[in-house]
Amino acid sequence: MERVKNHKIMFESNQDFCTVPTVDVQYGLDDYGKGVARWCPGCGGHSILATVQRVCKDLQYPPEKTVAVSGIGCSSRFPHYMGTYGFHGLHGRALPVASGIKFRRPDLNIFVVTGDGDCCSIGAGHWVHALRYNMKMVVLLFDNGIYGLTKKQTSPTSPLGTHSNTHPTGSVLPPINPLQTTLGFTNVSFLAQTTDWNAGHLYATIKKAAEHPGLAFVRIVQRCPVFMKELYGDVASDPDNLLLLQHEEGIQLKPKKVRAFAHVLEHDPADMSKAREYADISDKIPIGLFYQNKSCPRYDEYGAHNLGMSIADKKQGIETLLDNYTISKS
């Protein structure tokens, strides 16, 4: 549906706004989809994809101004199924690419999709720094606790004792806790956890993440019915295994939905030490907004500095610089 209305245009400089009449396009769900997702039946990826598309539609992100960036792994096929621009890059390296896109293109909306191997193992160095850069983007960690695309190897988040093709007698090291790790990074501004099987909470979490002014890191506890059924296969069928973190500043669910949770805990997302305490809960899966700080410095604001200088000004700038090196013919 198209209608003319006064629409705010953000220019490249990210500083100049003006109001001009434009044709406003109403985007539908179809605008965000492409092809048929080739994940296994029952894979958590399907519901996350549908949810991200719904959030894009509800926020009316222009598809041409939206980029899905991923690394390598099952989850990282995500951009191929989005009707937006996409970047399916290298194993572990989604975050530097996404950062490079956002640095000088503040007008683009960025979703990063990464798996537990991609983010917490081969790309762990970038994880630390992307969080510190705190550039506005949504980072979705699809954490199913196993390497799927390469067929069942131990991941850094596999529980101790996981039987895999690289540890047939059981893995020997305790897993990384991605929540605890993330909270340890400097300048972290948004951390939430949700699951692929609780559609309402998944939607509310990703929407909240998209509206966050900075890097929103969301760990999505995800089922892998093929290689890691034992991890969340039964958990997902019983809502008793979830612990809902609730607060007026947190993820908002309808009261009816909140009542469906047997375990609810009040948690103020401004409270970092409580966030760290709750990140260690292991007998239940805590879901909700662990931490949010809207005033952390943003590196994309630094990057947008000086954008859109005219060619005439650039020419003047370089000529003046060259003058400092010039020996005039005398």
Next chain:
Amino acid sequence: MRKSIFSRKSEKGKTIKEAIVEIVSDSGEGAQKCGQSLGAISAKMGNGVWTVEIIPAEIQPPARSREGASGIRVRIGSDKTTNMGNHANLVVALNEQVLYGRISQNAYNEDTVILIDNKWGERGTKKIKKQYQEALSEFRQLGLQVIEIPMEKECLKLVPNPRKGKNMWVLGMLSFIYSRSLEEAEKQIQAIFRKKSQEVIDINIELFHAGYQWASEHMELHFQIPPMEVASDLVVMNGNEALSLGIMAAGIELCSMYPITPATSVSHHLAEHFHKVGGIVHQAEDEIAAIGFAVGASFAGRTPVTVTSGPGLALKTEFLGLAVMAELPLVIIDVQRGGPSTGLPTKVEQSDLMAAIYGEAGDAPKIVLAAATIQDCFHFVTLARKLAETFRTPVILLSDANLATGVQSFARPRVDESWFASALDQSTWEEGKPPFDWDPETGLSKRPIPGQKKGMYTVTGLAHGPSGRVAYEPEINQKGAESRSRKFATFQQSLKLPAINGAEEGDLLILAWGSTLGAIEEAVNEARRQGLRVSNLHLKVLFPMASGLKAVFKRFKKVMTIEINYSDKLGAPMITADNRRYAQLANLLRAQTLHEIDCFSNVYGQPLSPGVILEKIKQEVALVGEGEKS
């Protein structure tokens, strides 16, 4: 009496055509600042100038150690000066130990005058005094002319700790010896200490004048080096400054980098000035992230640059492969150093040619350029960006440690608006046009940029067809590889063979690339003056290579490359004609042309001097002659 290039003192000083001056010291005594200033003052006076820094691998190695020598060579001439020359004419040494290293590198000969600070002979411990006296007699036995100068003593009259400041006293002394302009010198001192207090500037100027005054009263060395005749304005800068200014003149707005010697000073210069032309430096968390960030920026529509050296290039190869596969324009500057591994971080080598052309997994063709002069460092960045965008490809621009810190003058660029990148294309993409719409003739295609309506596609490193979707059919992978290769054949068709320096035929043709150009041309020109039938041809586009090389090779009795990288020497233990490993350009040319091409190369970490090359030319031409007789 031994012959000396120095005459007795005269009013104006004897006129000489050129001088090669070295200043060597412990690290941290400011020898480089002194030499760079002497070079800059001379360039401003209109002389041809080339500087080479002598840099230890550590920031502050132990004092008075032979390996810790830090310094600089400055060649000042009345003609265009393109290389470091042969033996030094004059050396200023702040202690005797640091000279040993340079002597072993054959930097000096019996005409070299050494001006040494006599501090260690007068004020050192008993052990140091002994070392000093032994060294001096050793140097004299080698034939060097050693003159002791009370540098420390004179500086102490003005400052309590001459370790800082002696370099400006030395600059004053050298400025008298070579009749440098006092006005330019004062300007230079003000410029180098511009970030310091007025007090610091004043004391350094005072030290400079004290050195000048002392020399004029006590020294017999006094010369004039007339300026060269120039037709236009010149700029004078080092190679890394030229790269930085070239990046700005190319309209590039992002440099994504990680610190690595000897490339880092490019980003220092950019960090200071980039905002003046709408640019910004991103210091990434590692080399991989530096190129990943650049690849992201490229995808988003702006061709960025990443600046690195060999070890960094190695780390970047996976992303380079992705940029080739995804056809994303990108400029990668590799300021080469000695390798492999950490190698010789501060010293020159040309060992990344193969890595640049073939470094990635899979077949990943891309354009590889090599700057041969500091002027090239400036202009090739614009060329690289334009090629990257036209051919939708990463372009590697090779420089090296010799160009990085070498200072040279060249015609002042007059910046043209066409050099700058055009504005971000945000027009609506043609409905249904695929993102890899490979032209069957040229392999070229145009890419959509995020923000362009109807252009939405997903970049992937997976095999893909024109639509950009993952390819499951074998033909599509073959077609993609063909298209990505064909565009470089298209580029190759437009390449012209570089001009030959010297005659079009002869006994010996020397092929080379990169920073060796100046020294090779000087040696070839001298050999030709001596009647030898030698020419040289310098390649600046290394991949793809221009057509016609083989036809040129056939007109010479012998063809060889001269390079600063490793090659086996015939006659060395175990080395035969069958197993000999050739220098990198030689290897490439042999494969490309099936011509018998020899090579001369080494990895001493030193620039090749014209003298060494001339000797090699003489040997080779003599061998060609002998071959004909037998």
